[in-house]
Amino acid sequence: MSTTAEPAADARRDAEAPALEVRDLEVTYPPRGGRGPAHAVDGADLRIGQGEIVALIGESGCGKSTLARALVGLVKPTGGEVRYRGDVLGHSNAALKEHRRHVQLVLQDPGGALNPRQTVYDAVAEGPRLHGMTGDLNARVHNALSQAGLRPPEDFIGRYPHEMSGGQQQRVVIAGALALGPSVVVADEPVASLDASVRGEILKLLLDLRDELGLSALVVSHDLGLAWNIADRVAVMYLGRIVEVGTVEEVLLHPQHPYTKALLSVLPDSGHDRSPTLLTGEPPDPTAIPDGCRFHPRCPLFAGLDEDARRTARCTTDDLPVLSADPSLGAQVACHLAGESRDEGAGATKAGDDRDKDSGAAR
Template sequence: MTTTPPAPSPVEETPTAPAPLLSADDLHITFPGRRGAPGARAVDGVDLDIAPGEIVALVGESGCGKTTLARSLLGLVAPTSGRVTFDGAPLDYSGRALKRYRKRAQLVLQDPSGSLNPRHTVYDAVAEGLRIHRYPGDERAAVSQALSRAGLRPPERFFLRYPHEMSGGQRQRVVIAGALALEPELIVADEPVASLDASVRGEILALFLRLRDELGLSALVVTHDLGLAWNIADRVAVMYLGRIVESGRVEQVLTSPRHPYTQALLSVLPEAPGEPVVLAGEPPDPSRIPGGCRFHARCQVLASGEAAAAGVADDCRTKDLPVLAGGQTAQVACHWAERTAHSGRP
């Protein structure tokens, strides 16, 4: 009598992360210098992924390259090298292809007053993208839906208003409605609440979260404010002098920052414990990026002797750090952070 061997138990599969909607792969953007001077390396090697339905905050002080990176991801600035991939396909910089891409990826600028033509009504401002892309459906219905999604209800009440007749928060909602009218998959928002009163900022941030939950929108939010990142982002990427120096889930990066630059940015928040870290000097000239860690000339850990105690002071000054990979895992580009993590020191 033969017995049938038992069926093998099913192997439990590890869930895989969804393919990114938008990716930057080893992206470099160099602006030529004047009269033979070295070029300014505004973006100097960046890998960044944004998953479907994910909000990523790109954080850093003024001049770090975050706006240039954001504009490149939208096809507004062609990279010197590297590539941008959207929905699995490399970005095509021909005029017709970029026009198709901009139906799927929209920009929201910092200053709504500068974004809106003062001679155009709200209706015309929101309908502009529909007309450029020859929207085949009911234009009035599409404008109404976009205004409603942006929180301007009833939408018909706003059709004939001009920008000067609205508050700053309402104008920003009109800009967002113009982006939503084409039903994009991705929004890139450059300092979307920087020009607004504190009482209105929370409403606009809540709007972005609601749009993500209801429409599955992805977003890259460019900001210098880590507090904003905490309130809105799923992941955060911290940028310094053309490179991302720390990235990960927002809870990981903002509650246990590993890079001294991230620690310094967090230290100046009102609720931060201890004394704020005042960084010495200004960021280096992007046309003359120093060797070693590009933050070392301003690093409070190197200046205090902690890096020397960990045995990495020379590395900080002379040994370059690799470009952080894209993806969801927490990463840091810092000799001291890596050494202390491996040694178990705090």
């Protein structure tokens, strides 16, 4: 009786668990060149539901690519944990190999990701060969190429990377990921190196894969416009922390964090009449995280306070809690000036509670 019940319970747990998540993740690199340790990811919670596309947005140096690599086991966390369908990721060779069958990384530069001496067939077959999945290799490679939009696959299997366009090369990289039959794809700047005319095709491909295969995806980018075109939810990252998270409509139409607003203000189709918000100060430095809110040295809201208010503001002294990864909580923002929370641990607020209130304005 118990042997029958246990598989059913395991299946129910797998169906209910997020496809992939991190809990209080930390990745710290040791001191180097006279500089202190670099806190690339400094406490982050993020959840990717099954069949969901989440966009992780932020400037270069904010830690988003480090977080992506931790999700696929290429970077070992110094704290917290990565979970795939509820199971904590171990870092033995066997555990990592099994994990990467289910969670595949797609890199931004297909030219660098593909071996110029390998044909398309060998590039796509490399993953299955490493995992011993060779019984139906020809069918697996052809199917993966078809799923990635390279049809008919017979026209491509004998080509070398230099014989294809950048968009076709990126499709080969995606096909290499699909050949293992993953349930999650982590795409790090998947269209950054492509011409504008090709970007839409690759983004549509990711959407089609979600709809046809039930594939989940984390798409890492510096471009909030990309998030609008592809994502179900958006997480905005700054200096190792997620500072705002919610559905794409909540975050992009009703941004609460001043950093999100600044990123949106420079989009050509942002719809805002006001001038773009230019951030002052130095870009994020993971070796020198300031006290209090880590964004306050560059924050337009903080800079707009009068001198007495700046001196007494919590922005310079009180750290903000890590935002929960639970999507049922709705939009959340980590900002002292975006609306004081009435709960303990004030500072992390539900964005939706404050959209129509004046409490988000600097006094």
